[in-house]
Amino acid sequence: MSVTLPAGQVYVPGGGGGKPAPAGDNYLNHGTSILSWALTLDHKRIGLMYMVGVLSAFLLGGTFAIGLRTELFDPSPFFNKNSSQAWEFYNHMFTMHGAIMVFLFIIPAIPAILGNMVLPLMLGAKDVAFPRLNLLSFWIWVLGAVLFTFILLGGVVRVSVPAATWNGWQAALDGLHIGWILPGGLDTGWTFYTPYSTSKSTAGVVPATMGAFVLGFSSILTGVNFIASIHMLRAPGMTWFRMPLFLWAIYGTALIQILATPVLAITLMLLMAEKILGVGIFDPALGGDPVLYQHFFWFYSHPAVYIMILPAMGIISDVISVHSRKHIFGYTFIGFSSVAIALLGFLVWGHHMFVSGQSPMANAIFSLLTMSVAIPSAIKVFNWVSTLYKGDVRLTTPMVYALYFIVLFTFGGLTGLFLGAVSTDVHLTNTYFIVAHFHYVMVGSTLFAFLAGVYHWWPKMFGKMYNEKVGVIAATIVFIGFNLTFFVQFIAGSLGMPRRYATYPEQFHIYHQISTIGAYVTACGLILVLCHWISSLRSGKKAAANPWGGNSLEWHIPSPPPHDNFVGKPIGNDPYDFSQWKETGENVWEFDPSVSPTPIRARP
Amino acid sequence: MTLMTNSIFSLLGEGRTSLWLPSNGSNFAGDIDWLFNIILWITVFFTVLILGLMVYFVIRYRHTAGRMPEPSTSHSTTLELTWTIIPTILVLGIFFYGFRGFVDMMGAPPDTYDIQAQARTWGWTFTYPNGATDENLHVEANRPVRIILQSSDVIHALYVPAFRVQKYVVPGRYNRMWFTPNFIRGTGATTETLDFYCNLYCGQLHSNMIGKVYVHTTEDYKKWLADAADWTKKFTPLQAGENFYKKSGCMQCHSMDGSLGTGPTWKNLFASQQPLADGSSVLADENYIRESILYPAAKIVKGYNNVMPSYLGQLKDRDIDALITYMKSISENYKGSPDDLNPKMPPSVPVQLNPLDPIIH
Numbered sequence: 001m002s003v004t005l006p007a008g009q010v011y012v013p014g015g016g017g018g019k020p021a022p023a024g025d026n027y028l029n030h031g032t033s034i035l036s037w038a039l040t041l042d043h044k045r046i047g048l049m050y051m052v053g054v055l056s057a058f059l060l061g062g063t064f065a066i067g068l069r070t071e072l073f074d075p076s077p078f079f080n081k082n083s084s085q086a087w088e089f090y091n092h093m094f095t096m097h098g099a100i101m102v103f104l105f106i107i108p109a110i111p112a113i114l115g116n117m118v119l120p121l122m123l124g125a126k127d128v129a130f131p132r133l134n135l136l137s138f139w140i141w142v143l144g145a146v147l148f149t150f151i152l153l154g155g156v157v158r159v160s161v162p163a164a165t166w167n168g169w170q171a172a173l174d175g176l177h178i179g180w181i182l183p184g185g186l187d188t189g190w191t192f193y194t195p196y197s198t199s200k201s202t203a204g205v206v207p208a209t210m211g212a213f214v215l216g217f218s219s220i221l222t223g224v225n226f227i228a229s230i231h232m233l234r235a236p237g238m239t240w241f242r243m244p245l246f247l248w249a250i251y252g253t254a255l256i257q258i259l260a261t262p263v264l265a266i267t268l269m270l271l272m273a274e275k276i277l278g279v280g281i282f283d284p285a286l287g288g289d290p291v292l293y294q295h296f297f298w299f300y301s302h303p304a305v306y307i308m309i310l311p312a313m314g315i316i317s318d319v320i321s322v323h324s325r326k327h328i329f330g331y332t333f334i335g336f337s338s339v340a341i342a343l344l345g346f347l348v349w350g351h352h353m354f355v356s357g358q359s360p361m362a363n364a365i366f367s368l369l370t371m372s373v374a375i376p377s378a379i380k381v382f383n384w385v386s387t388l389y390k391g392d393v394r395l396t397t398p399m400v401y402a403l404y405f406i407v408l409f410t411f412g413g414l415t416g417l418f419l420g421a422v423s424t425d426v427h428l429t430n431t432y433f434i435v436a437h438f439h440y441v442m443v444g445s446t447l448f449a450f451l452a453g454v455y456h457w458w459p460k461m462f463g464k465m466y467n468e469k470v471g472v473i474a475a476t477i478v479f480i481g482f483n484l485t486f487f488v489q490f491i492a493g494s495l496g497m498p499r500r501y502a503t504y505p506e507q508f509h510i511y512h513q514i515s516t517i518g519a520y521v522t523a524c525g526l527i528l529v530l531c532h533w534i535s536s537l538r539s540g541k542k543a544a545a546n547p548w549g550g551n552s553l554e555w556h557i558p559s560p561p562p563h564d565n566f567v568g569k570p571i572g573n574d575p576y577d578f579s580q581w582k583e584t585g586e587n588v589w590e591f592d593p594s595v596s597p598t599p600i601r602a603r604p
Numbered sequence: 605m606t607l608m609t610n611s612i613f614s615l616l617g618e619g620r621t622s623l624w625l626p627s628n629g630s631n632f633a634g635d636i637d638w639l640f641n642i643i644l645w646i647t648v649f650f651t652v653l654i655l656g657l658m659v660y661f662v663i664r665y666r667h668t669a670g671r672m673p674e675p676s677t678s679h680s681t682t683l684e685l686t687w688t689i690i691p692t693i694l695v696l697g698i699f700f701y702g703f704r705g706f707v708d709m710m711g712a713p714p715d716t717y718d719i720q721a722q723a724r725t726w727g728w729t730f731t732y733p734n735g736a737t738d739e740n741l742h743v744e745a746n747r748p749v750r751i752i753l754q755s756s757d758v759i760h761a762l763y764v765p766a767f768r769v770q771k772y773v774v775p776g777r778y779n780r781m782w783f784t785p786n787f788i789r790g791t792g793a794t795t796e797t798l799d800f801y802c803n804l805y806c807g808q809l810h811s812n813m814i815g816k817v818y819v820h821t822t823e824d825y826k827k828w829l830a831d832a833a834d835w836t837k838k839f840t841p842l843q844a845g846e847n848f849y850k851k852s853g854c855m856q857c858h859s860m861d862g863s864l865g866t867g868p869t870w871k872n873l874f875a876s877q878q879p880l881a882d883g884s885s886v887l888a889d890e891n892y893i894r895e896s897i898l899y900p901a902a903k904i905v906k907g908y909n910n911v912m913p914s915y916l917g918q919l920k921d922r923d924i925d926a927l928i929t930y931m932k933s934i935s936e937n938y939k940g941s942p943d944d945l946n947p948k949m950p951p952s953v954p955v956q957l958n959p960l961d962p963i964i965h
Binding site for chain 1: 623624625626632635636639640643644646647650651654655657658661662665666667671672673674675676678679680683684687688691692695696698699701702703704705706707708709710757758759761763765766768769770771772774775776777779799801802803804805806807808809810811812814864865866
C-alpha cells in the first residue's frame with residue numbers, strides 16, 4: 001500500500017477507515033469537536049464517557065455515604081433538631097447511597113468502563129461487535145442516570161427544606177401545570193420492598209423504578225455486545241483458552257446481564273402495575289403476596305452481585321500475573337470457575353429470605369447452593385496466591401490494589417459462610433454483619449479491583465504514567481480506612497445491631513464511632529486517588545506502549561491506542577507468556593521477536 | 605491471667621462471654637454460637653493461611669534489580685483438586701450443621717405458651733393468653749414460648765439478638781417463632797431485660813420500633829400477667845389514656861403540644877372542627893375519634909396522608925374510652941370540668957419512656 005503523506009508526517013497505522021494517520025494521532029485527539037465525542041462509535045471513547053458518568057455517580061453516592069456515617073456518629077439526631085425529620089432525612093440518604101452505588105456505580109463500573117476500553121483491544125478487534133448499539137447503551141445509561149438521580153435528589157431536598165417552602169414551590173409549579181415535575185423522592189432502600197414501597201412510601205417509587213428499568217436496558221445492550229464480540233471477533237489464533245481471563249470474567253458477567261436483567265424489568269413493571277393500576281400482585285391488601293416481590297427482586301439482584309464481582313476477579317487474574325511476571329496459575333480452573341459462579345449465582349436468590357417464613361425445604365436447597373459458591377471462589381483465591389510463587393513480584397500501584405483485593409475478598413468471602421448456613425443466618429440476617437459482609441465484597445473487592453484495573457490500563461488509556469509512590473500511599477490509606485469502617489461492623493452486627501437504623505442503643509456507640517472515622521479516612525484516600533489521576537493527566541511522563549511487560553494484545557499497540565486499534569488482524573497468543581518481552585528502561589518493555597514464545601504444552 | 609480475662613469480659617458487658625456474640629439467652633444460643641465459633645475458626649485459619657502465603661511470597665519473590673522469575677509450573681491438577689475438595693467438604697459440613705440448627709428452630713414442642721405479636725408502623729402489641737396487652741415482650745424463664753406474628757401494614761421483622769431468633773412479620777399471613785428463654789445472671793435476679801428490634805426497614809421511624817424483653821420467674825410472671833390484664837385496678841381512665849398514648853404508638857405521630865407531626869396534633873383536637881381532605885369538615889367527637897382509631901382511612905384530615913394503621917383488635921373499647929378521656933383533658937374545646945376526668949385513684953406508676961422515642965416538640 002503506498003500512501004502519500006503531507007511533508008514532515010510519518011506513517012502510523014490506524015487512521016480510521018483503513019487509512020493511515022499522521023504521527024501522534026490517537027483515539028483521544030482523533031476528533032476534537034463535541035459531536036466527535038457524543039456520537040462516537042469508538043469503544044475507547046465510549047469507555048471514557050462512561051468513566052466520567054460513572055465516577056460522577058460514585059462521587060454523589062460517596063457524599064451520601066459520608067452523610068449517613070456522620071448521622072450515625074452519635075445516636076442523637078445530627079442533621080435536624082427534630083428527630084423524626086432527621087430520621088426521615090437519614091432514610092433518604094441511605095436509599096440514595098445504596099441505589100446510586102448499586103445501579104449507577106458498581107454494576108456499570110468495570111464492564112462499561114474497563115470492559116469497553118480494553119475488551120476489543122484484548123480480542124485484537126477494531127471495535128465491539130455492534131458499535132452503534134454500544135453508543136445507544138451509553139446514552140440510555142445517561143437518560144436512566146439523570147432520571148434516577150433527579151427523583152432521588154428531589155426527596156433529599158424535600159426532607160431538608162421546611163415543609164412550607166416545599167409546598168410553596170409545589171404551588172408555584174402547580175400554577176404552571178407542571179407540579180408533577182417535583183419528585184417526592186425515595187425512602188425504600190435500594191430494594192424497593194413491598195408492600196412498603198407500594199402502599200406507604202413517597203410518590204417517587206414509580207419514577208425511580210422507571211429509572212432503574214431504563215438503566216437495565218443499557219446493561220442488557222452492553223451484555224449482548226460483549227457476548228457477540230467474544231464469539232465473533234477473537235483474533236486468529238485466539239482460542240477460547242487463550243483469551244485473557246478478564247474476557248472470561250466479562251463473558252460470565254454478560255451472560256448474567258442478559259439473562260437476569262429482564263427479570264428486574266418484569267418485576268419493576270409489575271410494581272408499577274400495582275402502584276398505578278392497583279392490580280394486586282404484591283400488596284396483601286389487594287390480594288397479593290409481599291414476599292413474592294422479594295423472590296422476583298433477588299432473582300435479579302443476587303445474580304447482579306456477581307455482575308459486580310466477576311469482572312473484578314478477571315482484572316485481578318490479569319494484574320497479578322503481569323505484575324509478578326508469572327504465567328497465571330491454573331488458567332482453566334479460573335476460567336471455568338468464573339462461569340460456574342455465573343451459573344450458580346442464578347440459583348441462590350432464596351438465601352435472602354431464610355427468615356421470611358418460606359419452607360424449610362427451600363431453605364435447605366438455597367443454603368446448599370449458596371455454600372457451593374464458596375468452592376469456585378476458593379479456587380480463584382488459591383490460584384492467585386500460587387501465581388505469586390517464584391515470580392518477580394513488583395509492588396506497583398495496580399499490584400498493591402490487587403493484593404489488598406485478595407485480603408478484602410478473603411474476609412468478604414469467608415464471612416459469607418456465616419450467612420449461607422441457615423441457623424447462623426437467622427441471627428445475623430439484616431444486621432450490620434450483612435452490611436459489613438457485602439461492603440467487603442462489593443466495595444472492598446469490586447472497588448479495589450476497579451482501581452487496580454484503572455491503574456493497570458491507565459498508561460494505555462491516556463498515554464501517561466503516574467507517580468507510583470503516591471499511588472501506593474493512596475491505596476494504603478483507602479485500605480486502612482475501609483477496614484476501619486467495616487471490620488467493626490462485623491462485631492456490631494453479630495451483637496445484634498440492625499441495619500437501616502437512623503439511631504441505635506448506646507451499646508453500639510463505640511462501633512459506630514470507629515466506623516464513621518474510618519469512612520472519613522477512606523474518603524481522604526479516595527480524594528488523594530482523584531488528585532493523583534489529575535496530576536498524572538496534567539504532568540505525567542509519557543507512557544511506553546508496554547509499561548508493564550504484559551503480553552495480551554492491547555500491549556502490542558501504541559499508548560494511547562490509535563483510532564482503529566490494529567492494522568490488519570493481529571495474531572492471538574498466550575496472554576500470560578511474557579518470555580518475548582525485554583525490560584529496556586523504567587516502565588518500558590520491548591518486544592523481542594528473536595525469542596520464541598514458550599510452547600503451550602512445553603511450559604515448565 | 606484470670607484477672608485479665610475477667611476484666612476483658614467485664615468490658616464486654618455483663619453476661620457476655622464472647623467479643624462477637626450477645627449474651628446467651630435461649631435454648632438456641634448454645635447451638636448457634638457453637639456453629640458461629642466453628643466458622644469463625646475456619647475463617648481465621650484460612651485467612652492466616654492465604655494472607656500468610658501471600659505476604660511470604662510477596663516478600664520472598666519481590667522484585668530486585670536483575671531478578672528474573674524462576675521457572676515453575678503454571679498448572680497442577682493435584683493442587684487444584686486439593687483446594688476444590690477440602691473447601692467442598694468444609695462447606696458441606698457447615699451446611700449440614702446450619703440446616704440442622706434451623707430444623708430445631710422450626711419444630712416447636714406441643715406445650716408452648718402462645719403470645720400474639722402485632723406489628724404496625726411503628727410499634728408492637730403483644731397480646732397474652734389472658735387478654736393482657738403490652739408493647740414489650742414478657743416471657744417466663746425456662747418455659748417454651750411460641751410467638752405468632754402478624755402485621756397491620758407492611759413487612760416488619762421481630763429480632764431478639766439474645767435469643768438468636770428472627771422472623772419476618774408479613775401482612776396477610778401468620779409467621780411463627782419459638783424459643784425457651786433462660787436466665788443468664790444466675791439466682792437472685794427476677795427479670796432480665798433484653799432488647800428486641802424491628803429488623804426489616806419499615807419507614808420513617810423504623811429505628812424507634814424497638815422494645816424490651818422481660819424474662820420473669822414463674823411467680824413474678826403470674827403476677828405481672830394478672831396486673832397487665834386489667835388496668836382499671838391500677839389506673840384512672842385519664843392515667844391509662846396517657847399510658848396508651850405513649851405505649852401504643854400514638855405519640856410517634858400525634859403531638860400533644862400542638863407541634864406538627866406525621867398526624868394531626870391532639871392538643872385542642874377534641875370537640876374541634878376538623879377540615880377533611882375532601883373539602884368537608886367534621887366535628888371531632890367521641891364517634892369520630894373511635895372511627896379514626898379503628899378505621900383510620902375513613903376520614904383523612906386535610907394536609908395529611910393515609911398512613912395510620914388500624915387498631916382494630918388491638919385496643920379494646922375501654923382502652924379507646926381512656927384515650928378519649930386523655931384527649932379531652934388536653935383540649936380547650938372540651939367544656940367539662942377537669943376534675944370529672946380524674947377521679948381519686950391509687951397513685952399512678954409513671955410509664956418508662958424509651959430514650960430513643962422521638963420527642964415531638
